[in-house]
Amino acid sequence: MTPRPNSTPEPVGASDPTPPISNECIPEPTLDVESGLRNTLDDKGSRVAHPNSASTTHTLRNRLRLRTVAVCTVFFVLLAALFTVTLLLGEAGLTAREVFEAFTGQAAPVVQFVVLELRLPRAAAAALVGVCLGVAGAVFQSVLRNPLASPDIIGVTSGAAAAGIVGVLIFRLSGLSLMAVVVLGGILAAAVVGLLAWRHGMQGFRLVLIGIGVAAVCTAITSYMMTKVELRDATVAYTWLTGSLASVQVGAVTVAAIGAAACLALLALSTRKLRALELGDDTATGLGFHVEQDRVIVLALAVVLTALAVGVAGPISFVALMAPHIARRLVGGTSLSLAASAAVGGALVSGADLLAQYAIPGQAFPVGVVTGALGAPYLAWLLSRSSSSRPGGNA
């Protein structure tokens, strides 16, 4: 890997406290060395911009902030709507009134059970997992400054999956103990990757590449386990490996929600660090941030969020990759909004789970099949957008 010429800082986001005005009028968006895809993502933000004038910058910033708020509102409303739909739909064929009564405690015990023990955990898990993955993906993409970086890459997901498979198939774990093993497995894999990648500091590219190496070993363990068991067990394990919300339990969702809330709060407190890291190491150091330390803290929080999500529902692919992309595209500008990513992620998983359950009558898929099916064409679409950029290069 060639040392990166850290010459041009990223264009600064609208919500940044001190955006350098000059960045708003650069004709072509400034690109970080590693972030090839950014130009398609960025151009909207800089094209609306006008030549240097403080008032233009100001209006632009306000407009972007308004857009962020609008996008967040729309997606949180959508998430709430999908949540309600998940509660209302189901084989039991309950009326809206019955569902409502279940919450007030006036419904029959059977209805209570269906709504509170079966549907509510599933709806809550979908929202929770989506929010966690959306935020974790946003953190990874902005800190590693590459639009293809996601927590799946650096071994969290595959480590958690390997731990989960060993837990399910060998130790016959289930419920909270299984979730604990999965979460710890994910965190352990990420820690191994982090330690191996640490060498005079944590370089993003080394983290990504070593993550891919460690993920390969974890995947090998998973595949090996799959060959060692009965077909019936393998089918169950495979469903879990695809990411499924079908068998979530109240306890697991509650524990995960508490953990996730703590991580999200800490991340919200670190927003300024995150913004600084987006600017690149040199600029962030210049602004007085402890780059290495901040990066480790922020990434660790994202890792825990991902591990919790995998613990609840298994590895659901592509949400962490897609949600921040969609959020960024809708919000415009250059900086990632964690809130928007969270809202998009939550809506994405909730919607995907509804599709997975009801799109094909009589055939329920795990939610991961739907997110994967959405993710693959999304990547292809991203590819097709690349026609404007120069292919090949000299590499």
Place this chain on the structure above:
Amino acid sequence: MALLIAVALVCAVAASLAIGAAQIPLRTVWEALTSYDATNPEHIAVVEKRIPRTVVGVVVGAALGLAGTVAQGVTRNPLADLGILGINQGAALGVVSGIILVGATAPAQYMWFGVVGAGAATILVWFLASRGREGATPVKLALAGAAIAASFSSVVSGILISDDQALDSMRFWQVGSLAGRGYDVLFPALPLFVVGGVLALAVGRSLNLLALGDDTAHGLGLNTGRARVLSGVVIAVLGGAATAVAGPIAFLGLVVPHAVRAFAGPDYRWILAFSAPVAAVVILVSDVLARVVARPGELQVGIVLAVIGAPVFIAIIRRGKAATL
């Protein structure tokens, strides 16, 4: 050096024939080859099981070694590998869709799906990675490969999740193994291996020129576009065929060119020539290890190679050798 590799190859073949669930003395192996006795179970094991397995190992190993070398050369990327670049998963998706959608059962049928899948993955990864100003850097290639692999494998899971029988056969295929692969799988693919191998050796000169950079290569009279396409064809044909035969095997194509480069120097014609036999040695030794370490059962060679290959991969990155070639 060539002599040394030849000796190593002979030893690896001998070990692959002799070592396994049952140890068979080399003399018995020799007898099985020279004076075959159909009533001797050891002779049957050697001729019916171990010879096909060893032959498949040599062919698949050589193909993966060549494909890996070409991939590293054409991307000028020391981390290029069929597994890392997601090309294996492309072939896997091709094979699965061949089996499920068209009902292909014979390897001769789904082989082609594997090649098409590998080709599609090669093209997609290259385009996804080479976007942006600085072209296809190792990190971007690796990320693009991981993303493509993830999308392909989720399509594979979507197919497998609803079909228990397919899952049952695919879970054994998906680890990458030489066990139970006989001539019936190998022979239909043999033309592909031969064509791919010849082409691979032929692109050596182009790779040398590409290593100088596009402008220089162009100035020296190389049609860089055609060289890239040809290399892509080699990667897709060899990678797709090898994956269709043995399942996705990662890291072999990564480790071997690095080892060869250490003694053969930077000339791709030599690297290619040595990669094939060295890769065959590595895969045979890994396969022997796979049979020995988990007795009485056995591991799959894909697992052994992942466990051996990943540390090498990580060491290359840590030593800072990930600079473009």
